Amino acid sequence: MELATLVYLPGSGWATPPDTQLDSPNTLVLVFGAADSLATLAEGSPLSTLARALPRSVFASAATHTIAHARQTADEALVVCIVRFDHTALRRFHVELGPVMTAESAGRQLAQALLDTPGLSGVLVLADGIEVNGPDLVRGLNALLPDSLPIAGGMGAAGTRQARTWSMRHDGPPQGSACVIGLYGAQLRMARSCHGGSIGFGQRRLVTRAQGNTVEEIDGYPALQLYRQYLGRYASGLPEAASHFPLTVFRQATDLQGVIRYVLGIDTDRQTIDVAGDIPAGSLVQLSRAGRSELLEGAFHAARDLADALPVDGPVLALVVSCVGRRHVLGEQTEDELEPVATLLRPGSALAGFYSFGEISAGAGQRCDMHNMTLTLAALWEEPQEP
Template sequence: MLKVAVGHSHDPDSLEAINEVLAQCSADLGEYQPQAGLLFAALEFDHKLILRQIDQRFPGLELIGGTTDGELSSVLQFQQDSLTLMLFSSDDIEMCAGVGRQISADPVAIAHQAVIDAQHHLTQPVQLCIALPESLTTSTVAILQGLESALGAVPIFGGATADQWQYRQTYQFYKTEVLSDAVPFLLWAGNLVFSHGVAGGWHPIGKPSQVTKVDRNVIYEIDHQPALTFYHYYLNDSEPDAIYPLAVFPPGETRYFLRGAVGYDAGSGSITVSGDVPENSTVQITDASLDDVVAASQTAFVDALSHYPGGQPDAALFFSCAWRRQILGTRAPEEYQAIHQSLKPAISSCGFYTYGEIAPFQHQGKTFFHNTTFVALLLGSRS
């Protein structure tokens, strides 16, 4: 059994907002006591106050969360500058929160050790990890490598925390702590079933090319030519940006993740993208219409639903890119509305707009860090 509760408020006052959210969650839970929770909050709230209120109402909650660039839920659908909380209660699923602090000092080693420490609190093997890492102080790809080195083949889902395009400081939540430069995560074990879908809406065009010189997220050469030359060939000398991201096929993979350009150096001909790129990856420029971008959310959800191994999921989590929200503009609410049309009967849902999304390509496969992408994760218990 997995009992799920969702609260969502757009009240600008932190105390009023969290009290409203907790009242909604308590009404959903009834007599059930939650074990764990996910909190997604806009930057302007008093996060310490909010975490104290949650702890007073549900002491010892295995809670993680972070700041966002927009929030989603089955209560208020798409919102900005709001606060949403999803709580979980189960008698046959274990949930344990963990955290790696000061992650930029050594992202691989610190993330690895944090998972090892958290696993000691579980009595069964880990089946799933939800992570909400820092996005500005270090490589999110390196953080994932650390998590994976401890988790093995366990799939990881989530999103990098955001700060509403200020690019100064994001915040992560762990139980009653407000942190930066951290990776909080929630480990799941026991009688859990889940499925997911990943879609972006952008389609590769042009001939496949190879990344021949790269340093983490700075691409210097494509096909042994300056990376800017590759972009200019397809974009008529326009500056690289997130509207036409790169489709990156890692070595040995037939599916691609997206990388949007965040800067370039005309002198070296290099392009800086929004996440690390493996050397010898195959890349193509991409294109999409706004309709394609909106439709991707429903594509991801329907794919997750078609692979769900149980009956009706108990919860849906959504992680969408902040770039998607910016590119869609006033059409951003349509991402959730497209999914809502498929929610029959309704599923308790929650999510946020991220600085990068985390999910495997396949339903059994390696986890990747994505950009300009929509991830849907369905959760439930095995009957």
């Protein structure tokens, strides 16, 4: 397995050009970065350079305002991960959603396409973070894919500008689409970890009315009224303060671990709360605190869990998908959450990723889900082929 990462900065171009020797049908090219740079394949654009240098490779992409590369982050840039596998085959599938094709149906269709080829060892998922319902997409994938199959990825994001986001085909990035990369082969290994770090407080309460990503009532009370009561003196800082107080969702009363939902906004007239993802009526919610120290502690635990699964030697590709909400809370300390991950990687490894509108991964003992305010890590490598 050969690895390379490239960075493209508007105004200065490529730090190093793509290596044409890495091109093959078993080469995966992941492109994360500025929506404007991903919007065209016109001659001279960064995507046209990649497509010309790597014509046989398998491409996938997601737009984001902030990329991660090694120990650093950058805004309005591109990061490219190029992985040429020795023993792993690749298949890419995508669907474009519309009035007939729902996100859950798309997930099922993509899962079936992946399963039509034997030897599936791992799946990467990238989807439009505006047009595609992430939890429903994952629900469709989970309906057909085995529980033991590692799945990782995220929902494209374009920062706070709420610009269109997408995943990319080789011939351009359609809006409202979802893309999966199937990795096939007995030598492939894929390890995952995810931690948020948010600390829940107060009792769990029942969501008595909700529509999509809008929570209307909790325990029969207007959702915003109850949310304000729990925030106490911090309620005066709404809506900005909401980024520090996400909701943890427990879909079953017996769930020990919940899924974090980032509060996108509030409606003071309707007394409702809008979240990233969904919170179904009948689920339980708990208010959580997500300060800088809590989020960095979560990053440490994510790195520690990944370290336990990594090979003793040899390079790995470490994909990091974190949340735009974490970026907002951490501010100038954002790069601190990458440090524990970068430290554990062996020479020759690569670390890259993006800040998303939803992180797709699985926690310990859980099925794959879409998370918010969570640092998710996925490491890919190949074991040597036995003689």
